[in-house]
Each structure stands twice: as structure tokens, then as C-alpha cells.
Amino acid sequence: MAKHGGWAGKVLRVDLSTGKISTENTIEKYKDFIGGTGIGYKVIWDEVPSATKPFSPENKIIFGTGPLAGTGAPCNGKTAITTLWPTCWPKPLVASGHMGGHFAAELKYAGYDAIIIEGKSEHPVWLSIEDARVELNDARRLWGLGIRRTTYEINLQMGHEASVAAIGQAGENLVPMSVIINSVSHSAGGGAVMGSKNLKAIGVRGTGSVYISGKKEEWEKAIKFHLSLLGANNQHVVPSSPQPWAEYYSPGSRWISSKGRNWEASRPPIETGSCDPHNLNRIAYRSNNAVFFLGNDAWKYTVRGNGCTGCPIRCHTILRVPSVYSKYAIPEIGQNTCGGLNFGRAFFKTFPDGPKSQTSIEACMVGMHFADDLGIWNNYGLLQRDFQKLYYDGILKTKIDEKEYKSYSWDKFEKGDPGFLFELLPRIARKDGELATALGMGTGYMLERWGISEEDWKKDPALQYWKMGHPRHHSNEDSGQIGVIINTQYNRDAQCHSHTNFIRNGLPIEVQKRLASELWGSPDAVDATLAYTPMNIYKAKMAKWSLLRKELHDALALCNWMGPISASPLKERGYRGDDSIESLLYTLATGDKKSCQELDHVAERILLLHRAITIRDMGTKEMRTMHDTIPDWVFEDIKDKSPFSKGTNRMDKEDMRIAMDMYYEEMGWDKKTGAPTLETYRKFDLGDVAEKLKQKGLLP
């Protein structure tokens, strides 16, 4: 067999029930699925029977990297964690989470593309991987510890270069809303699945490297080219304020650097400066997500940005906030981005000193301290929105007894006192009391436990609840019908950023339309924000492209929070990105020459397999009505503005019916049921999958 670059070549399989550790050949078994979620879905389809419960030993959890992990390709730090998702309601189904950090690279350097964890250990263990030396170790002394301490203890043993992916008390206690974290702050869900297997952590240290098939100079040229097209976080390609080099700017951009804006908690302070996009050594200074979310006050606490392997964006801002040590006796240093950064702050409706204030920053620090140590998941902010609704609508009082209700300091909560989080978050991790237990189950199961109709949650636009226990994730608010289609497709929140990274890139609408015309065949593929037009086929093409690129990134180990590169900050390129950057890097790294269309074909196979597993495990082919559902609030407007008028996100039901028709047609799926056809499965070499579905009557 020809030697491939990119892939390490082996997949590690660890059976916790028997202690057996084995390897299998990545290329022979998984090449058609590339890596990441591709390997994950393949394992779930082949090996995890329908009706398996998430915490059953028969469930498997797959840590999948891809051929670009651990290379010099920008933003290559993702490990896809695929398993039966315990918060998926009313029935757990396959889903994946995407953990950044350094775990993926270390795993590749150790010689593995993925780890398949199966079975259940009799007692707590942790897995150590040091190149070919793979061992299960007794973890009884680590059980009960938080993620930080666990990581520290394992690093003491394996050395500081090891990357440790661990669960906290939430995962140990089988709290469905729990995460796995590596490299301090890089998380993905599935913590309780690890906990159910008595697996506390995986420590990995590799001393090898990733072989690149292409010529060194061509590879280096490709990397420099890719770097030259990068914007700031979320591929925002214009600065947030006018800069000498910039033709455009957008106050909503995450490209925040500027003259006079400093990382003031660095010693000495560092000016971020103008950051001309041609200066590739200044990419890391462009983004500051703490400032983006918390306002200019966060500059004074900023030490620097931090991030994943091979990523110059550094979206996890490191903050030093001395006051939290004196007030709350927690470390004055914290780091995270987006939902993790806002974890604590998002619980509160107000703060005594305003929404972007000192207290809100302290709430972020307290939230990060607990969530990233106990290992609690926020379900893309739905945990916090649920909590606010339950409290302010008076539901809580009716669901928990008086003694428990009084055990919380609600005055602190109402005032926006971060001290309240000391009462709530550890209890969620311990399943301590009715409230904490219910919150930790995830929205769907919490509603069921408390006899609340899901329909009530679907009606409230403030909750942003979508379906199956999860919220919207860049839906109609970002790109009208395109976002809606994307949000119908997964078994948890969609986590697709391909479309939103384009829509929010900061370029004027005329430029966006020109780029859209080149990428998806017509300027009509995109609308100005909040000025949506009726559905057209180009929007369906953009929706499909968005989903395929998400799957492709998840399989290659690239970050979909930073891609695709559909636009760039370069005026001389007319702000074009490069739609084929993935195939350029894949081909050079692996030596397997694949065009952009051929890679999209593989991505479609992966998405199709996800669909097939979902159909098999739901036991119905009626996906259009049973799975691809849209909540009521998408079709409503607070001012009753009609769909397609300016200033509303409101979608039209008949138009969305047409949108789904167009999408299914683009995908080669049956329009009536939303299920892929036999021909489509065959087109993607999934004829065997189709046969199994056919036997169960699950083909249209």
C-alpha cells in the first residue's frame, strides 16, 4: 500500500471492560471517511446497535482527529468527540462535539488518528498514551477531583508536554450536561459518557511527527497562502474600527486590534496596533474575544490570547482579574472564549454596574473557574436561559420544595452577585437537589421530568430553543432560510459556522453579494441582515455547501469556527477567499489528490452517514416531520412585522416548505420524507447502509 502523509496510520481501540488495547489501520478502514466525525459516525453505524443507551457499556465514544491535525495547516487543533448524545431528547441519538487545544496534535505525534473507547472499566481508570506505550492506569486517587487538579496530577506523571483530556465531577456523576476538557479551557460534551465508562482522563504525549507527502516548498507556500487569507476570529475580515490599511470596517467585527488598544495586564503592556493583514506575524494580535463580549474594560485585564495547535487566531483570551482572588478566593487568571467565557455572566439578567461592567467580568471569571473545573456544559447558553425563565416565570417555586428553594440566595441572583454561582454550579455537578439535578439533565429531560410541555419552550423566542433538547445555533438570525435549514439537520445544536462566518465577515452587502455570486452562483444567495428575501435555489446551494464544509472541517481536524475561507481581508484579491484551500492542504499533506468537489463528495458521504444513523436510531424515515422541525417562534415577530419586510427575522411557513424542498432536492433526498434515497446512498458508496435501512423499511 502506498504510504500516505497526513494520517498517522493507526486507530487506537481501548476496551475498558477487558482492558484489551489494540490498533487498526486507518487507511484500510476509514480513509473514505477521512477522520474526525467521519470515523466517529462509521464506528457508531458499524458497532453501536440501535436502542443503545448513552451510559451503557455498549455505547462507544470516539476521539477523532484528521489528516491535518498536528501539521502546520492553520487552525488544525480540533478533536471530534462522537457518541450517543445524552442530552438529545426524547431519545439519545448520535452527535459530536469539537474540542480544540493540543490533544489532537499530541495524539497524531503519538501515532494515532483516533481513539475508540468501548466497554466499561470495573473501577476508575485513566488512559496514558506515550507513543506505542498505551496503558490503563488506576484512577481511584483522581476520582472526585476537578479537571485542573486531574490534569496537573497526570502532567506530573507524564511530563508537562502531555495533553490531558479529563472530566470533572459532573462527568463522574453522570450529569448529562457535562464536558471533557483539555489544555485548560478547550471543551466538548460527552463528559458523562466517559464517566459512565469509569474513564477519568486520557493523557497523550507523542514524540513523532506528521509526514507531509508534498514537496516542502509547496507545503510552506500553501501554509503562507492560507495564513494570508485569514481574518480575525470567526473569519471576520475587516477591522472593528477604521484603520489606515482598511477600506472597510465593522463595529461588530472581532478584529479588534488598533493603535492605543493594549494587552494591559501583560508585563509590560503590549499594543495590539493596526495589524495590517499583510503582516502575518501580527495575526495573533487581531482578536480579543474578552473585549468583544465584555467591552473595553476587558483590555485592562488582558494578558494575551491563547488557543489551539497551529492556530494564530488565539480566540481564548487570558484574563488576569486580581479582584476575584480577594473577593472569591479563586485564581485571578482565567481563559476561554464565547460560551465558555460568558458561562457565569449569562446566568444573570442584570448587574449592579451594567451589562458590560466589572461585576460582569467577575461573573465570567467565577463561571470559568467552576465550569471548566467541574466540567459543566452550557448547551450553547440554553442552560442559563432555561434557568432565568424558570426563575422569573415562577416555575421553579412550583417544582422544588420550599426548603430547597430557600437554600439558594435568590437576592444575590437578582442583584447579579457572582457569589450566587458558588451555590448553583457545584450542586449541578453533584446532582445535589431537585433543581441542580434537573438542570444537569439538559432541557428536554428537565421539561419531561417537570411535566412541562416542550411546546411551551418552542413558543418563547427569548429561549432560542430549537428542538430535541437543544437551542438554535446560527439560524434565521444569521442568514434567514439558510440558517433555518442548517438548524434542522443535527441531533444537538448545529455548530455550523460556514454560513455565519460569511454573513458576519463585515464586508458591505455589495461585496458580499459579489463573492456569493462566485461561490454559489448568484448574488441572491445572500441577503442583508434582517432584510430577507424569499427562498431561491442559490440559498439551498449555500446551505448545502455550509453543511458539507462543516463536516469536512470536522473530518480534517480544521476549525469550522475559523472557516471556510470564503472571504479574505485582501483588497487586492477583491476580498475573495479561496474555496479550495482544504483540498490544497489535504492533497499536499496526504498525497491523495482530491479536488474541492471530490472532497465535498466525501463530506457529503459523512453527512449522509450521520443521517442514516439518525434514521436507524429514530426508527422512522419520516425525517421531514419528525426530525427536521422548526420552532414556532421562527414564524413570529414581536411587532408582527410580515416576513420579508426589513427589520425582521420572521420566516414564512410556505416559503420554508419550499426551502426544505429545495434543500432535499440538492441533497438527493426524498422531498416527502426528507430521507435519502437508495440512489443517493449508492452514489456515495453507502449501498450497504441503504440495504440495512431497506430491511427495516427505512428507505423512502
Place this chain on the structure above:
Amino acid sequence: MIKECSKAILDSIRESSKSGLLLPEKEIFSKFTQKLVKSHEQIRDDAIKAMLDEVISSNEDITVLYDSIYCRYYYSALTMTEAYARLLLLKKENSLHLMASIIRENSAKYPRPIPITVFQNFPFELRQDDILLCINKMIELQEYEDIEQVTTSIGNLFFYSKRYLDFDYAMMLAEWEDVGCIENP
């Protein structure tokens, strides 16, 4: 001497642009007349004008802009965009005109209202009181009657031009940027 001076003028313009500044013609005259001090004043001015013309015609990146009283300013397109150069020119002149231009441009081009913080931050660096003073003055002047403001649910002020955005649209766009984008990261 002439050749050296031309080169020095070119370098000065490019250096200014690199530092994010326009170079006013009067500054060029003041700096380079000293180098030609032995000549008659008229000859010096003529010589500098000739050198400037030469610099512009021989270097595609060097561009001239005029302010409202026809004073000339130079910049290099190698490191500064026309959009930014025009913004600097506006900043040197009337604050009302500056703010209205920026607000109208944003409403027309993107389209979006813009937050007050845009004017507080680099490169405008106006104080909040001064911004509000400008806005209040605008309300009294017919030439700015299209400039309007909205306040988001978390109390932040955004400005827009009603030539391009109606109130509802501007309000929702402001709310989206100030609240929606943060809640949907």
C-alpha cells in the same frame, strides 16, 4: 539637490501614511523650503511645486486630496486607503459633517446603524459629551435632518440615516449588533 529633495518628499509622504497620517502640503513647504534656503522664495515655491508634481506623476501610490478650502493633502496608497484618507480629512474639518458622513455611509453601504462607541474609539477619539453635543446640533440643522438615533435594550446609543434605514430596521439592526451577536457567539 532637486533629486534628493524629491526623494525626501516622497519618503515623507509615505512615512506619514505609514503612521496613519495625511501630509498637508503646507507642511511639505515648510520643511523643504529650509533645504532650498539660498534661492529666492518664489523660486523655492515653484521648485517644491514642481517636485511635488514630479513625485505624483512618477509614483502611482501618491495621491492628493483637497479640503473644503482647497488645501492639499498627500498620502500613499501603499499603506493607506482612500476611505481612511478621506476620513482623516473629514476629521480635520467639521465634526458634524464628519459624523453625518460616517453615519450615512454606514447606513447606505452595509447597511447598519453605528454605535456611539465608534466615535469614541480610534481614530475619532471624541468625548461622549462632544458627540452628544454634535447630535443635538444636528437636530437643529436642516442639512442633517436625516440623522436619527435609537437606543438598544441594554441602553446603548446607535445612529443612522433615515435616507437609507427606517426606524424599525435600524432598531432591529442595532439590537442585533449590541445584544443578538453577543448572545449568539
